Amino acid sequence: MLKLKRFSAILLIAFFVVTLSGCGFNDGSLVASGHPEWEPIMYQSGDKIVGVGPELVEKIFSQLGIEVNSNFAGAWDVVQAKAKTGEVDVLVAAYKTDERETYMDYSNVYIKDPIAIFVNKENKFNYGEWNDLIGKRGTATIGDSYGQEFDTYIEDNLNVARVENTSQAFDLLAKNRADYFIYALYSGNSEIKKQNYSDRIEALPKYAATENFYITISKKSPYVKYLPQVNELIEKYREDGTIDALVEKHKE
Secondary structure, three states: OHHHHHHHHHHHHHHHHHHHHHOOOOOOOEEEEOOOEEOOOEEEEOOEEEOHHHHHHHHHHHHOOOOEEEEOOOOHHHHHHHHHHOOOOEEEEEOOOOOHHHOEEEEEEEEEEEEEEEEEHHHOOOOOOHHHHOOOEEEEEOOOOOOHHHHHHHHHHOEEEEEOOHHHHHHHHHOOOOOEEEEEHHHHHHHHHHOOOOOOEEEOOOOOEEEEEEEEEEOOOHHHHHHHHHHHHHHHHHHOOHHHHHHHHHHO
């Protein structure tokens, strides 16, 4: 009889383990990800996303007793799709758009990000406002936003071809198959150095826009309830210089 009771207890425990697994029970670690080519804020290193954003997210959630895995989850459009389904809990940095707000909740702003117009030095042109881009051949990377206002202007007024990555975009500029490339200033300058285009490609002096970066949490994530605490810690780390220190660290 005692053996039968023990056997029944083991079966009951096994039942609960299987049931919890089927309901999505996991080890309690938060899955974060981001853009693989947006230094110093977020970028791929092996199978991880590193940079200012991932470090900030890990620092914030560690204060809440939550482990974070900042994983490379694919191209930026793929990462956003995974946040939409809840497969990714947190995007370590994102601009705010109407479409993204339908499936993610946004934190307070934690940093500003200038958007530049990159050109071939041999074919520079005067740029003072968005209208100066009309009639020219532009390029941008798939899935990237440059803020709701500029996104709408691009869609309505400009000829911009989307490519998979910065290598393709800079190659188009170098070969004079595009007149300009829209991209983040810091990340673009970093990629120019990596791809040995410093003697051929540069950013025009005037920014196309300056956008805010936010941490976003999928509306389908169980961690969305922590947004008020996330905002409190963002404000703390902005005021005490922690975020500025992270930026300097990843610019090096």
